[in-house]
Amino acid sequence: MDSAEPILSLKGIGKSFYGNRVLADVSFDVGAGEIIGLVGENGAGKSTLMKILFGMPVISETGGFEGSIYFNGKEARFKTPFDALDAGIGMVHQEFSLIPGFTTTENILLNRESLNSSVLVDVFGPRISTLDRATMESRAKSAIAKLGVTLDPNMLIKEMPVGHKQFTEIARELCRENVKLIVLDEPTAVLTESEAEVLLSTLRLLASEGIAIIFISHRLREVVELCDRVVVLRDGHKIEDFPAKGSSTKQIASLMVGRSMEAQAKIDAASAARSTQSDSDARETILSVENLWVDMPGETVRNVNLSVKKGEIFGIGGLAGQGKLGIPNGIMGLSPAGGSVVLNGTPVELNAPRAALERNMAFVSEDRRGVGLLLDEGIDWNIAFTAMQVQNQFLKPILGGLFLWRSDAAMSNLAEEYIKLLEIKCTGPGQRAGNLSGGNQQKVCLAKAFALRPDVLFVSEPTRGIDIGAKHLVLDTLKKYNSEYGTTIVMVSSELEELRSVCDRIAIVYEGRIEGILPHTAPIEDFGILMAGADRDETTVALVGGN
Amino acid sequence: MDSMKRFVADFGLPRIIITLYLFALFFAAPFVGVNLPASISDTMIRIGMNGIMVLALVPMIQSGCGLNFGLSLGVIAGLLGATISIEMGFVGAWGFGAAILISQVFGAVFGYGYGKLLNRVKGGEMMIATYVGFSSVMIMSIAWLILPFKDPTMIWGYGGTGLRTTISVEGFWRHILDDFLVIQIGENFKFPTGAILVFAAMSFLIWVFFHLKIGTAITAVGSNPTYARASGINIDRMRIVSVMMSTMLGALGIIVFQQSFGFIQLYEGPLYMAFPAVAAILIGGAGVNKATLTNVFIGAALYQGILTMTPSIFNAVLKVDMSDVIRIIVSNGMILYALTRKTKVAK
Numbered sequence: 057m058d059s060a061e062p063i064l065s066l067k068g069i070g071k072s073f074y075g076n077r078v079l080a081d082v083s084f085d086v087g088a089g090e091i092i093g094l095v096g097e098n099g100a101g102k103s104t105l106m107k108i109l110f111g112m113p114v115i116s117e118t119g120g121f122e123g124s125i126y127f128n129g130k131e132a133r134f135k136t137p138f139d140a141l142d143a144g145i146g147m148v149h150q151e152f153s154l155i156p157g158f159t160t161t162e163n164i165l166l167n168r169e170s171l172n173s174s175v176l177v178d179v180f181g182p183r184i185s186t187l188d189r190a191t192m193e194s195r196a197k198s199a200i201a202k203l204g205v206t207l208d209p210n211m212l213i214k215e216m217p218v219g220h221k222q223f224t225e226i227a228r229e230l231c232r233e234n235v236k237l238i239v240l241d242e243p244t245a246v247l248t249e250s251e252a253e254v255l256l257s258t259l260r261l262l263a264s265e266g267i268a269i270i271f272i273s274h275r276l277r278e279v280v281e282l283c284d285r286v287v288v289l290r291d292g293h294k295i296e297d298f299p300a301k302g303s304s305t306k307q308i309a310s311l312m313v314g315r316s317m318e319a320q321a322k323i324d325a326a327s328a329a330r331s332t333q334s335d336s337d338a339r340e341t342i343l344s345v346e347n348l349w350v351d352m353p354g355e356t357v358r359n360v361n362l363s364v365k366k367g368e369i370f371g372i373g374g375l376a377g378q379g380k381l382g383i384p385n386g387i388m389g390l391s392p393a394g395g396s397v398v399l400n401g402t403p404v405e406l407n408a409p410r411a412a413l414e415r416n417m418a419f420v421s422e423d424r425r426g427v428g429l430l431l432d433e434g435i436d437w438n439i440a441f442t443a444m445q446v447q448n449q450f451l452k453p454i455l456g457g458l459f460l461w462r463s464d465a466a467m468s469n470l471a472e473e474y475i476k477l478l479e480i481k482c483t484g485p486g487q488r489a490g491n492l493s494g495g496n497q498q499k500v501c502l503a504k505a506f507a508l509r510p511d512v513l514f515v516s517e518p519t520r521g522i523d524i525g526a527k528h529l530v531l532d533t534l535k536k537y538n539s540e541y542g543t544t545i546v547m548v549s550s551e552l553e554e555l556r557s558v559c560d561r562i563a564i565v566y567e568g569r570i571e572g573i574l575p576h577t578a579p580i581e582d583f584g585i586l587m588a589g590a591d592r593d594e595t596t597v598a599l600v601g602g603n
Numbered sequence: 604m605d606s607m608k609r610f611v612a613d614f615g616l617p618r619i620i621i622t623l624y625l626f627a628l629f630f631a632a633p634f635v636g637v638n639l640p641a642s643i644s645d646t647m648i649r650i651g652m653n654g655i656m657v658l659a660l661v662p663m664i665q666s667g668c669g670l671n672f673g674l675s676l677g678v679i680a681g682l683l684g685a686t687i688s689i690e691m692g693f694v695g696a697w698g699f700g701a702a703i704l705i706s707q708v709f710g711a712v713f714g715y716g717y718g719k720l721l722n723r724v725k726g727g728e729m730m731i732a733t734y735v736g737f738s739s740v741m742i743m744s745i746a747w748l749i750l751p752f753k754d755p756t757m758i759w760g761y762g763g764t765g766l767r768t769t770i771s772v773e774g775f776w777r778h779i780l781d782d783f784l785v786i787q788i789g790e791n792f793k794f795p796t797g798a799i800l801v802f803a804a805m806s807f808l809i810w811v812f813f814h815l816k817i818g819t820a821i822t823a824v825g826s827n828p829t830y831a832r833a834s835g836i837n838i839d840r841m842r843i844v845s846v847m848m849s850t851m852l853g854a855l856g857i858i859v860f861q862q863s864f865g866f867i868q869l870y871e872g873p874l875y876m877a878f879p880a881v882a883a884i885l886i887g888g889a890g891v892n893k894a895t896l897t898n899v900f901i902g903a904a905l906y907q908g909i910l911t912m913t914p915s916i917f918n919a920v921l922k923v924d925m926s927d928v929i930r931i932i933v934s935n936g937m938i939l940y941a942l943t944r945k946t947k948v949a950k
Contacts, residue, residue, distance in 0.1 A: 409833055410836075414835070426827075437819075441830075445834050451816055462815065
């Protein structure tokens with residue numbers, strides 16, 4: 057299906073956000089009728105690349121990009137997504153961008169409706185023309201027909217099953233006259249296995265009509281099955297570009313997560329240094345989780361069983377949306393949960409944050425600004441509040457203990473102590489947490505958890521959105537805290553490298569279940585396979601197909 | 604220059620204009636024949652009358668329930684306390700004490716139910732509160748007619764059942780606070796020591812409350828409810844406590860108001876109590892989720908000062924008695940201004 061002239065050709069694309077490089081020298085071509093699978097871990101640069109292609113305003117606002125894009129033989133530098141659409145690039149988003157109260161037809165033809173002309177239009181301009189419903193419906197029908205599926209053109213979006221919504225999105229892109237390239241971002245993530253099958257065959261049909269497709273997915277099996285070529289991104293670099301035929305999911309997975317030699321050596325050295333203390337089998341179990349389910353939107357946990365040894369740093373990894381974030385949120389009572397969580401031999405009450413805190417567990421949330429901080433209060437309040445409310449610290453009894461008086465001085469001292477210890481850059485303990493930078497906010501969140509002197513500390517995405525220097529400090533602090541106080545730490549992170557450099561054992565979550573638990577010394581390919589859930593594809597089909 | 608700019612930004616230009624306007628009124632008073640000591644005395648009395656009702660808004664603002672437009676509910680509790688105390692035949696300090704005690708019981712009960720309701724409408728508290736205020740006033744309008752009150756000073760003279768629209772507290776506890784330790788200077792100046800002292804004492808109690816463990820928890824709930832929940836705080840309970848406090852303070856506030864005003868105003872009277880209090884605290888610089896005692900003091904002083912001074916000065920200048928018209932224009936104008944700037948917290 058390759059044509060001589062590529063329809064899209066990316067040459068040396070690079071981009072950095074505020075000095076933080078996310079893409080470097082990425083080049084590849086897409087021919088007409090070709091299906092390219094674009095894969096990479098979270099943060100590998102896939103979405104940034106697509107934002108550049110689409111001329112999203114966020115790119116030009118942050119200083120533009122390097123390199124050049126050739127579309128249809130001409131150099132293209134789209135200023136807005138509208139330019140990209142006009143040029144013939146369609147985009148199907150991960151989140152549905154459909155209007156729930158409109159019908160299929162209305163959504164497909166939004167802003168491109170067929171119009172009736174009348175005298176009034178001649179006088180007052182096209183804004184008052186009426187819709188030509190009959191033509192619209194036939195246009196929508198022809199777009200749907202190209203997909204090879206049946207959709208009711210008059211059905212409201214909100215009444216549709218998820219799969220039909222996805223097809224409506226694609227039909228909308230197809231309905232443009234000159235569409236030559238369609239980008240699909242995780243189109244199958246929300247579909248059942250059978251719906252995904254239909255979608256894949258639809259995509260093949262479109263490709264055979266000469267439309268080029270860029271397919272972004274975490275489901276590697278689909279990528280291998282569907283695509284002509286696979287482009288692997290890792291840390292903003294293009295790692296490989298090879299024909300999908302004959303490759304295996306295992307091979308792609310290892311390319312996705314594999315690290316550069318130095319980084320690998322560093323991790324190995326760090327692992328070796330810690331290997332003496334990782335005789336975790338000998339230690340007693342502090343926390344055991346059985347049949348845990350957590351109803352956390354976007355991070356559903358279905359059935360998790362794991363046990364954490366006293367004093368270890370236990371890592372939980374996995375791709376976004378597989379449920380790794382749901383585990384600490386469920387155990388700490390922040391999201392509705394069920395199952396059994398046993399700490400030190402006694403069960404922990406679920407769905408009750410206070411009960412979890414009183415059992416000496418602490419949680420540093422991934423949602424710093426939403427859950428982790430009182431943005432309008434000072435650093436001292438932020439650090440001391442939980443310890444004050446749960447453990448009655450920083451309180452002076454007055455009138456013989458009838459009332460508990462807040463000791464601002466003690467809170468301030470505590471804040472001073474942590475500001476020094478964690479190198480929090482601020483004007484003083486009274487500075488509002490909302491005015492701190494991301495890294496310093498994260499340090500405040502850690503200090504809040506440390507102030508509780510927990511037995512088990514859950515840390516969720518501790519380095520998300522903070523700069524490299526702060527990252528190192530946060531991770532080092534966690535390690536130090538673990539070795540000095542013997543605190544058991546459960547660390548959830550999307551960054552496998554980070555988990556491997558800090559944790560003793562790492563559990564990988566896939567589709568709400570623990571796919572496997574590996575020691576940090578295990579080869580990186582093994583982690584990649586677990587993350588992609590490759591081993592279980594057959595069972596998954598059975599499970600998902602069943603509902 | 605920079606510090607000047609920062610002061611303007613912090614204090615808010617409109618508030619500076621309001622303050623300057625108030626000073627201008629006081630300054631102009633002697634020249635247009637308005638008695639300045641009497642005016643200042645009136646302003647102090649009005650601050651004493653209304654201060655506690657402004658203070659009553661603080662707990663709910665701090666807990667994130669927003670401005671208590673349903674303050675009328677607390678006012679109704681206060682009215683019940685006052686009328687029942689009179690019905691029971693208490694006079695003087697006993698009557699005043701009984702009125703407060705009974706009103707606090709009603710305030711606590713009403714506040715609990717009101718708090719439960721507001722917990723079900725998180726995010727829309729202020730609108731629901733407004734309607735709670737309206738509907739409770741209307742229900743009580745029926746109740747005042749049919750409740751079995753018997754005291755002849757309170758019931759309609761002709762029918763023999765149902766309470767009057769205004770009931771004089773003369774002979775019961777009129778001016779009991781205003782005249783307590785009153786400082787009389789000359790003929791026209793009177794400082795209502797008792798009322799101001801009670802206002803100060805209540806302010807102190809609120810200050811203490813927000814320095815306790817529970818007060819700290821309530822502040823955190825208002826600042827970020829999710830954070831508070833993750834710290835093991837029962838958000839709903841904290842909100843109910845704050846609503847109960849607000850309602851009970853409102854009940855106390857109206858009784859203090861009545862002893863100074865001299866009348867108990869029933870039926871639609873409570874409707875006109877919430878907005879001035881809200882306007883005062885907003886002019887004082889409070890935001891929807893943050894209020895300090897300074898906001899209360901500045902707000903009560905500015906709002907009541909202008910409300911006292913504007914009509915008398917304008918009357919004197921225009922030589923026509925339109926004080927009530929001007930009072931309504933000024934007070935509603937200030938409410939309007941205050942509501943438009945409700946989001947930004949000033950120091």
